[in-house]
Amino acid sequence: MGTTNSTLSKIPNVEELMQETGFTPAHIVRLYDRFEALDKEKTGLLRPQDFGAINRLAMNPIGDRIIGAFFSPGQETVDFHSFVRILAHFRPADKKRPKDPSMPEPVNSRTSKLKFAFQLYDQDKDGKISRAELLQVLRSMLEMQVTEEQLESIADRTIQEADLDKDDAISFEEFRKSLEKVNIDHKMSIRFLR
Amino acid sequence: MENSLKQRRGLQVWFSVMIGLIMIPAMFGLSLGVTSVYIQILVKILEWSTLRIQRGHRDRPTLPVPAPLPNGLIQREGGSMEHEMGELRRYRTQSISRGEFALSDSFYFYRKGLESIVDDQVTQRFSSEELVSWNLLTRTNHNFHYISLRLTVIWGLGVIIRYCVLFPLRITLAIIGLSWLVIGTSLVGFLPNRRVKNWLSELVHLMCYRICARGLSATIQYHNKNNKPQKGGICVANHTSPIDIVILANDGCYAMVGQSHSGLMGVIQRSMVRSCPHVWFERSEMRDRHAVTSRLRAHVAAKSNLPILIFPEGTCINNTSVMMFKKGSFEIGGTIYPVAIKYDPRFGDAFWNSAKYNMVSYLLRMMTSWAIVVNVWYLPPMTRQEGEDATKFANRVKSAIAHQGGLLDMAWDGSLKRDKVKEEFKEHQQKMYSSMVVGKKARTSQEPHTESTKR
Secondary structure, eight states: OOHHHHHHHHSTTHHHHHHHHOOOHHHHHHHHHHHHHHOTTOOSSBOHHHHHTOHHHHHSTTHHHHHHHHSOTTOOOBOHHHHHHHHHTTSOOOTTOOOOTTSOOOTTSHHHHHHHHHHHHOTTOSSEEEHHHHHHHHHHHHGGGSOHHHHHHHHHHHHHHHOSSOSSEEEHHHHHHHTTTSOHHHHTOOEEOO | OHHHHHHHHHHHHHHHHHHHHHHHHHHTTOOOSHHHHHHHHHHHHHHHHHHHHHHHHHHOTTSOOOOOOTTOSEEOOOOOHHHHHHHHHTTOSSOGGGOOOOTTHHHHHHHHHHHHHHOOHHHHTTSOOOOSSOOSOGGGOSSOOOOOHHHHHHHHHHHHIIIIIIHHHHHHHHHHHHHHHHHHHHHHHTOOOHHHHHHHHHHHHHHHHHHHHHTTTEEEEEEOGGGOOOTTOEEEEOOSOTHHHHHHHTSSOOEEEEEOOSHHHHHHHHHHHHHSOOEEEOHHHHHOHHHHHHHHHHHHHSTTSOOEEEOTTOSOOOSSEEEEOOGGGGGSOSOEEEEEEEEOTTTOOOOOOTTTOOHHHHHHHHHTSSOEEEEEEEOOOBOOOTTOOHHHHHHHHHHHHHHHHTOEEEEEEGGGGTSOOOHHHHHHHHHHHHHHHTTTSOSOTTHHHHHHTOO
């Protein structure tokens, strides 16, 4: 009896991980089981094709980008710690925590979530969403359903609305401003059952 | 010296008496009622242990115990894409009816994607159902810590009883059952006469399966026996484990369909064919769908042949849902007799996870569970209607089975366990999204201009 503790002890640095991400031990165990289930070849690391085997994800128009978010540039595998860290972005915000300016920004705060979403668009990580990058995302989400012209006009309109300093790209601040009324915590959170 | 010899003799006699007491009523379809008493005692013990565990959790809330989550790890928002997108865009000052793109639109896909990484409905079906409470078997103990001494003692007793008392009994019964099957069917095969031969062969088959069922402590409850599959029909059922065959064959005789194996299975298969026609395919034949269909069709057409037993899901599913039926079985024609099989997970997990366990270790696990309690429902026969294609018919039958057995009716293909999903599904998502962005208006870029001049 007591397989929870034995699972937790299998994971190195689990205390640190829980501290950093805010997941409870129960969540960590569940995520570990999930990680192991996805890791079909039992290598302890996940590869893009392991994610690709998830059907619902393969169906998702931006599935490839989401998979890409797990892998740091140049890396081909992701270990359990990184897996959990990325998922931690989608934890609902902790309402009870006081704002402590000396502590680093928690990984699931509104700003962190927005930064994470920003990186979905900004693939070359230059801090701006260029017109080309926006077009790429639009193309993934709409593919064959609209013409190239329509895609371009949508991209133009979006940049027009959000771009305040008129440099034909959307910086993180402009991104944040244009989404200030959206309930990010609600829309970019996954509710883990207890 | 003498004492130990006497002891051993005593044990052997006792053992044979037990076997006899179990086997002989089984052969004639009677029951001494011992199993039902056993099940009742088990239920009482399990209920007690559930209460004990719940009390244990309440008393020590600081322990990190992940509650079993039979429906998945996360709470999913039930909204459709339209509803969710509408909510995301509510902040926009311009009118939403113009559609168009918003930077926040991608959040919807992003979240759905991450949700599916954390948990997905399909992969769930291929691992064993998580019980809401522990049933005192080590193998289902995912989440339960040490709770109390009494519970541990009962669990220990359970281990001893299951492995030292029940297991040898069951193995012996299984061996007797299978050997009798081989011997009996071979003997019957020598008889030339039609009617007597058929009657005898049915008897032999029934007896063997009954003994095997006793060998698993299986308690089977058949419902709606008036809908039992008739000769010349096709019996279709949901598939959870190889034991399904034993379960169904306890109540009637079926012609089995499958691949011809070598070794022990091959011996059993060949002897079965001697007494009544089954349909065994060579591996090479299986690939040719037309050959398979025509052979089955020929079998069904001979109205005196036993009903064929087919499992259209193609693979073992964990008995919480029914996956897509392969349409091949539904193209043969004839009457389909659907059957729903539902195992009670409290007494033993009947699901065969072929990726995790091979056949032998699976059978060993089966024989060391508490018992197998099954409900079998015979559904009214169905035939393909005019203008209905095989896929629609298959879905109709599948829904009926799922509905009766209390299982989820899933639209996913059982082979998705191994294959990738098609592009069509992705396109469907894109179509839905594009109708929100671009709308049903004409697809020209001149629309906005004409609108603004319409003051």
